[in-house]
Amino acid sequence: MNSELLTLIVGVVLAVVLGFFTARSSHRREPIYGGLMAKVFHYIGAGLFVAIAPTVLISALILKTGHLIIPLVLGFAASSYIALLIHAIFERPAYEAALRAREARGWTAEDAQTSGL
Numbered sequence: 001m002n003s004e005l006l007t008l009i010v011g012v013v014l015a016v017v018l019g020f021f022t023a024r025s026s027h028r029r030e031p032i033y034g035g036l037m038a039k040v041f042h043y044i045g046a047g048l049f050v051a052i053a054p055t056v057l058i059s060a061l062i063l064k065t066g067h068l069i070i071p072l073v074l075g076f077a078a079s080s081y082i083a084l085l086i087h088a089i090f091e092r093p094a095y096e097a098a099l100r101a102r103e104a105r106g107w108t109a110e111d112a113q114t115s116g117l
């Protein structure tokens with residue numbers, strides 16, 4: 001197997017693994033309202049973004065494919081941007097609907113108790 005293909009495989013595997021933890025952490029801070037497609041594209045975008053640095057380091061230091069660093073960074077960053085843009089297309093209307101529903105509900109006693117004020 002040539003080193004260029006191995007570098008790409010390592011990057012994708014890192015994106016899958018790190019994307020799981022990153023998307024889960026992000027979802028804990030702010031839930032995703034856009035459904036399954038929004039979650040899938042968020043996972044892809046987050047994974048590709050956080051995999052950039054370790055993939056570049058592995059490429060340069062271990063696999064000795066330093067000539068791939070710029071295409072790797074640009075490719076992963078562009079792919080992440082596109083995935084997160086698609087995520088936003090699914091997420092925005094659902095988020096706005098959830099925000100309107102929350103505002104229509106008003107301030108409740110439960111909100112007062114959990115606000116920390």
